[in-house]
Amino acid sequence: MQKFSLVEFSVEHPKLIVVLSVIVTLIFMTQFPKMKTDTNPKNMLPATSDVRVWNDEVDGAFGLYEDMIVVGVKNESGIVNTDTLGKIKNITDEIMKIKGVASRDVNSFPTITNVTAEKGTLRVAPLMTDVPKNEAELKAFQKDLFDNPLFLNRIISKDGKTTAIYVPLEKGSNGKEIADKIRGILKKEKGSEKYYVAGDPVSRDTFGAEMFKLMAVFAPIAGMVMLFVRYLMFKDLFLSVTLMMDAMMSIVWSMGLLIALGFPIHIMSSMAPVFLMAIATDSMHIFNEFYFRYKEKGNKKVAIIETMQAVGRPVRYTALATAAAFGVLLFMSIIPVRVFGGLIAFGTVALRILSFSFIPAMFMFVKESHLDRASKGEDITVGSGSKLLRTLAGAGTYKAGITVAIGLILFLISVIGISKIVVNNNMVEWFKENNEVRVADREINKALGGTSLGYVVAISESDDEYIKNPESMRYIEGLQRHIEKLPMVGKTFSVVDYVKRINRVLHDDDPKYDVVPDTKEAVGQYLFLFSMSAKPSDLDNVVDPSFKKANIWVQIKTWDAGAMKEVINAADEYKKNNPLPLNLKPAGIAYFNLIWNHEVLWDMVKGFVFALIVVFVILVFNFRSFKWAIVSYVPLVFTILLIYGVIGFSGKRFDMPISVLSCLSLGMAVDFAIHFVSRLKQRLAESKGSLTDALLWTAARPGKGIMRNAILFASAFSVMLFAPLTPYITVGAFIVSMMLLSALMTIIYLPALIVLMREWLFKKV
Amino acid sequence: MARYLMVLLIMLLPIEALAISAEDVVKKSQAAFHYQGKDFKARVVMKLISKGGAERVRELTMLRKNYGESGGDQKFFMYFFQPADVKDMTFMVYKYPAKDDDRWLFVPAINMVRRIAAQDKTSSFVGSDFTYEDVSGRDIEDDTHTIIKEEKLGENDCYVIKSAPKRGDVDYSYKLSWIDKIHFLPIKEEYYDRKGELYKVFTADEIKDVKGFPTITKRQMKNLQSGHTTEVAYIKSDYNIGIEDSLFSERFLKQPLKKWIE
Incomplete structure (x- = not known):
């Protein structure tokens, strides 16, 4: 009940609320000059993570560079x-x-x-x-x-x-x-x-820098597009700007808090403004309902309070679901993932507080004549949009069996697609085909051994100087030849290559001597001779001072994280077939990327699964019914399955941007179902009409809000399809299809399910 | 005699200090640092210390004989004790001013003496942070020398000399040397890279009198960029021991006489 009093208070004291909102926003804004940025994706794993500590150790032991x-x-x-x-x-x-x-x-x-x-x-x-x-x-x-x-x-x-x-x-x-x-x-x-x-x-670093730039360019463009589309929908600039301010304020609040807490803005949190803008569109439902109510009642204040009574519960629960979906990220192990989750969760809560205070307050400033004009089209029997929605919902309602059957087929196809998804991250592929970064990488990899670099460190279990033994030398040489069989390995080199080279050169360049010499002394003396004139780093890079460890350089022609995995597998296989007291451990940037890929992406996957569970629990609480929770869960799961199915078939890899989107898709897609089912149940309770009528009414009235929300969202994010970096195109395509799909799912599929399962659903009700 | 000269030098110092040119300082320093005595022998322990603290040890006996004046020809003979697997390895250098050195190396594992090209004087000496030039000295004419100031460094009154290579054949753009006004040994040297940043520092950590010759018996070279350091200690050293010319030959490279190397 408290929330309702907040609405009433806001309506009674609109000026105070607006002034307060602005002051709070200004306070958060004072934090902005303290902003620090960190564009390095590497820092997703803390400097104390095992892989970074180990890589630093290897870099130190062999005088290498990160x-x-x-x-x-x-x-x-x-x-x-x-x-x-x-x-x-x-x-x-x-x-x-x-x-x-x-x-x-x-x-x-x-x-x-x-x-x-x-x-x-x-x-x-x-x-x-x-x-x-x-x-x-x-x-x-x-x-x-x-x-x-x-x-x-x-x-x-x-x-x-x-x-x-x-x-x-x-x-x-x-x-x-x-x-x-x-x-x-x-x-x-x-x-x-x-x-x-x-x-x-x-x-x-190019990606990091470009990402920030794009965020700075894209977020305002998306905002402007949203503003424009809203204006087309509501024909009132003032209210459109209000919706926009709502989003902006929550962005300022959450970014301000982040900065105040001393966190640097990371590539992940730099996406927060766009995400919050997306989440803010949920207040569309308030506007939607307000226009309908205003048309019915003709009194602004009454319309506002009634609107908030009608949509208050679903809006609160959608916010809760979104906040929870991101909130679970707080329990993940990677810090930037946690920060990101917390940031969005906070922003979502801020948005809802504004929805119940700032937005109603702003309604009070709109001239009634404006509203009269704008709300003219808001009649579910006359409005063309509403008509279309009724037809769509009708398809689901009247031909429920076919609808569900088609759904099942799509479901199976999606599952097949999902089974084909490859978890991989390749930062070079984040650039477009003809971007200079990608061209450079491609050309060099075509001609030479590879731009990506991994190491295999051979560590002796026994005495010092073990590497100097001819059998260790030959072992390493064999390992190199074995790894070089992998198609994406373009070059390997090690201390053995120097030894062989010197052996040959000392023997008048006779190819017969292009081999490891027979004694440990010869190896030691060759290397000493080499070190008498070579750069110190030449030897340091491939062998440690005690000759206990040797470092084998592996140049790889692709930045696919999976490539290093194959190198590791090949090394393990070689070790199994050639027993010698030498341990083989991977290192280097390629290895880091492999671990990064694994840790960050799987952390996100884990978060996603937790979010799925949490969202379901919230649905159960919201509807106070397990059955209704399952029904409203279906469009959400279905949308996600379909999208990932398509990703699987398209051969696109499950990479960082996609993994981040998973959580967003969850938080957003569930909103529509919550609105639909909540309003349907309200309608059934109020009107006492038939289920079919109630379904069609829901599709036409709150459904219009859903559709508006989806279109608004989709139009704003379609701008991203023109971005120069592929992750943005992915994000754009993903969000556009997700919004449209989940809206359609809610409007067609949900009625079909409800009709088919009405016996079961309404048994007790 | 030497001590006598030194006293004389000290007495002359105030007048000297006013009149001395950068070239004179560098010449005196070269004589004190690389040409002291008729010949010289030292048992040298070199510690090559990586950034992470790992050490490689080189132990050798170094023999040097002068032919002619300071700045003239010299011959070097080195016998390695450590690392263990290079024991019996020997290395010989004929050094000529204004001309590439001749170098020979004996590789015991294959019982073979090889000539080694010496084109690059600035390459590392046996993997240390010292270059061949640091060990045997650089030709004075290769650089432009200027006295930029005089200052006290610790206990020592020093000339600070800036030496800028005339040709870009080395990996530094200039060097600052703190040269002691009394014995003319360098107390400290700073090497600046082509970006003008300090990257290598030499320090003389112990100076002892050996047969009347002030001798740097402990020194180190620290590479600030790589974090690598080399410490050198002379555990035994002696001057004017009468090294024979015949030592510097291929025959003795393969089988050096015990009396010289121990």
């Missing part, structure tokens, strides 16, 4: 010419001057260590100390480049047309900023060469 940018240089007529090589030298020099680049370990022609023998002299030095100037020098360079198997597919493609510059980043550098600087350097180079900038930090 992040690496790969710059591809392609010349259709071949890389080995004075002009192109000169450019490569220039570009490398310039890149090494960029702040945030770990210059000492940039690998490119002028910096990568080569081991050669010339006239009996062993040479360990950078591959290209000076740019070759004449034919003879070019020929010698060509030979150096292709003779060393360590280079093939790493810094030179088989066809000699593509090279790569590997640019490791210092901890904490922004990949997008550095990528932009590199692009600036590349832009200055003239000629026929093509340049590509790829790598996880590029896609990750």
